[in-house]
Amino acid sequence: MPPGVFKFVAISGEGTGSTLDLPLPTSSKAFFTSTLTDYIPTPTITGNTKVAAAIWQALSAGVITGIIPILGTSENAPLSQSFFRTNPLFVDNANLSCVGPWYDYYSGTFISLGSGNYTKFFTTPYGDFLGISGEVTVTGISKAQTDVVITLANMTGIPIPDPFDDSNDYTVIFNALPADVTITFGTNPNFSSNPSVSSSGETFNTVPGADMYLGVTYTNGNFQGRVWGTHIIPSGPAPKPILPGGLTLSLAGGPGGTLTITLGAAP
Numbered sequence: 001m002p003p004g005v006f007k008f009v010a011i012s013g014e015g016t017g018s019t020l021d022l023p024l025p026t027s028s029k030a031f032f033t034s035t036l037t038d039y040i041p042t043p044t045i046t047g048n049t050k051v052a053a054a055i056w057q058a059l060s061a062g063v064i065t066g067i068i069p070i071l072g073t074s075e076n077a078p079l080s081q082s083f084f085r086t087n088p089l090f091v092d093n094a095n096l097s098c099v100g101p102w103y104d105y106y107s108g109t110f111i112s113l114g115s116g117n118y119t120k121f122f123t124t125p126y127g128d129f130l131g132i133s134g135e136v137t138v139t140g141i142s143k144a145q146t147d148v149v150i151t152l153a154n155m156t157g158i159p160i161p162d163p164f165d166d167s168n169d170y171t172v173i174f175n176a177l178p179a180d181v182t183i184t185f186g187t188n189p190n191f192s193s194n195p196s197v198s199s200s201g202e203t204f205n206t207v208p209g210a211d212m213y214l215g216v217t218y219t220n221g222n223f224q225g226r227v228w229g230t231h232i233i234p235s236g237p238a239p240k241p242i243l244p245g246g247l248t249l250s251l252a253g254g255p256g257g258t259l260t261i262t263l264g265a266a267p
Contacts, residue, residue, distance in 0.1 A: 005022065006021070007020070008020040008022070015051035017047055018048040019044075019047060019052075021044040023044075025039065025040065027040040031060050031063055034057045043056075164233065166208075166210045168208075168255045169209065170258065171207070171258040172261065173261070174197050174202050176200050176201045177200075181217070181218060181245065182216075183197045183215060183263060186213060188213060189211075192215055212233075213232070215229050216243055216263065218244075219266065222244070222266075232249070234249075234251060237259060245264040246263075247263050248264075
């Protein structure tokens with residue numbers, strides 16, 4: 001067998017003896033579509049083609065969800081806690097009592113194309129063969145009912161995180177502001193009543209995570225003179241709602257750590 005070729009053999013059930021030989025791929029398309037005909041170069045199949053297609057669907061789903069690592073060497077590629085903990089895409093959610101890995105092949109690819117919070121796209125549904133997405137999809141919208149009934153199973157013992165229920169205190173650092181932006185920041189939900197932030201940047205110590213409010217006024221552009229308010233979720237980190245000029249949030253040290261905020265210019 002040529003170097004770099006993975007061979008799969010069905011040893012039981014329908015199509016016993018069927019084989020699938022996967023050469024080293026030169027395109028990632030088949031991993032996104034889970035369709036064997038998209039695999040490049042063309043695999044070699046003997047026996048039942050449906051068995052080969054099922055093997056690839058399971059294999060690609062394993063890659064998508066991170067069950068089968070695609071990074072590393074022969075020493076660290078086996079499925080182990082050390083591999084998951086050292087790969088930066090395998091990150092536990094501090095708001096949940098259970099641990100990961102939480103990994104999305106699609107999101108990982110999109111993230112690699114940029115930086116910042118706004119590259120963390122919700123991408124699981126596009127290859128959700130394992131049924132792990134919580135997205136509700138309406139098909140045949142013209143015939144859809146006006147009411148949707150959602151029945152939850154027994155949630156006993158399952159923690160439901162509330163990102164706004166944060167008992168930690170944070171250090172908040174503002175980078176220098178754009179020339180056409182003025183902001184207020186503090187714990188008062190009435191954004192305009194909070195202290196102004198210096199245009200050259202400023203640091204706030206011991207800010208409660210549950211009460212972090214940002215008011216933004218644009219002095220130029222499409223939203224000149226308008227005040228926008230947002231509630232910062234530091235553990236995310238994320239704003240609610242987002243701002244038209246954008247902002248970047250970076251949290252160091254996890255919950256209770258240091259949150260750095262960079263405001264975008266007026267759009």
